[in-house]
Amino acid sequence: MTEAHWQLGQRLLYSTAPNQRGDDVAELQTLLAQLGFNPVRVDGIFGPETAAALSDFQRNCALESNGTLTKATLQMLQRLRATHDARQLVIDARDLAGLDPLASGTVLLCGEGPLVESLALSLHGRESVKELLEHSAEESAQFANDLGAALVLSFSPSEKVLGIHLHYWASYRSHSRRGEFVATTLATVLAALPDAPAVEVTGMALPILRETRMPSVHLEHGNLSEQELHHAITALEGLVSQVIHKVD
DSSP, rough: OOOGGTTTSSSSSSOOOOOOOOOHHHHHHHHHHHOOOOOOOOBBBBBBHHHHHHHHHHHHTTSSSSOOOOOOHHHHHHHOOOOHHHHHSSSHHHHHHHHHHOOOEEEEEEEEEEEHHHHHHTTOTTEEEEETTTTOHHHHHHHHHHHOOSEEEEEEOOOOOOSEEEEEEETTTEEEEHHHHHHHHHHHHHSSTTTOOOOOEEEOOHHHHHSSSOOOEEEEEOOOOHHHHHHHHHHHHHHHHHTTTOOO
């Protein structure tokens, strides 16, 4: 993608539809986070959270608070930027302090394959569980964002995978600690079950993880036996119940 090669200051950055993307956006998000203005994540996408963080920065610097990276705003950012890369991002600090806990609310199930179909059937009738099966990752992410879901669980079968691979958002200098927590918690529960499928947890920058604003986990799985499928559904039902318990 040509947008990935932009350097900060080479173009005007502001809210557009679709969102602007690129390395320059990621650098802007990093600078804002280092200075204490929370863009939520460093993903290279100029979304509403980045615009809000930029507006907040401008307001604190007595600049026009328009959420646009103007020349004056860039000069102020560069003047105040961290003197070394080891400075902690406000995103990580908030995660470590527990200021952004995993919220209770609606869970979105999306993707395709026998695991999500069986899980959707098992959870059918739960008001706080929504389904969007066999849609693209971009469509699912937009639906989740519009819905204001608390958690997204995405699924895809793959003949190349042995057991279950759990992916959470990770890219640039940032990753989703809440997404990682959900993925590792689910992996621990699965691993403790008798004859459970092999489980792996990795951070990735898949579209469904990149585009969603809430914690999201993508489950990629191979051909599961009937018992492995049952174990996975049981573990996932428990996770979903924890997230929606304050709503239903």
